[in-house]
């Protein structure tokens with residue numbers, strides 16, 4: 107289990123965040139922390155605009171916190187009210203945190219960049235780790251909401267992303283003590 111079993115505090119770069127009980131813990135799970143640490147470099151290297159950013163499935167808000175550091179105006183969403191409460195606590199008034207499924211909280215809006223470290227597993231179960239159709243819907247819908255997508259997903263699972271309809275380029279393979287994390291970008295010209 108990778109969600110916090112009790113409230114704990116994590117530190118990543120300059121950010122000290124509370125991870126409330128039941129919310130995805132990006133440090134013990136590793137992928138969230140790896141994504142967060144790589145994020146500034148990837149955006150810089152690929153010269154991806156990031157003035158208006160959506161952090162989709164924000165959890166405790168780590169990716170949103172990094173984007174705020176980079177000067178972005180951040181909207182952060184999650185389907186789990188424990189996560190949105192936790193992210194609001196961690197991000198304060200600097201981010202607009204909203205509750206809801208996928209793009210439902212931001213219908214009609216558009217972002218320069220969508221960052222997402224969504225559940226990897228496909229199936230029924232705990233939405234922190236698994237979803238029947240989130241990846242499939244994300245593949246279909248993200249171009250209506252953003253110019254670029256930066257997606258975290260296991261590095262060796264590129265074929266699944268293609269099968270789901272994504273047109274993405276893997277730009278990083280980040281070793282962790284578990285599965286290597288891939289960072290995949292959509293919207294590159």
Ligand SMILES: C[S@@+](CC[C@H](N)C(=O)[O-])C[C@H]1O[C@@H](n2cnc3c(N)ncnc32)[C@H](O)[C@@H]1O
Nearest residue numbers: 130132138163164165184185186207208223233
């Ligand atoms: C793997 S965790 C990543 C959390 C955070 N982005 C991080 O990297 O630490 C996935 C997050 O997506 C959220 N989520 C799952 N299904 C969702 C959906 N349909 N719409 C929005 N958020 C969803 C979960 O509640 C969880 O907080």
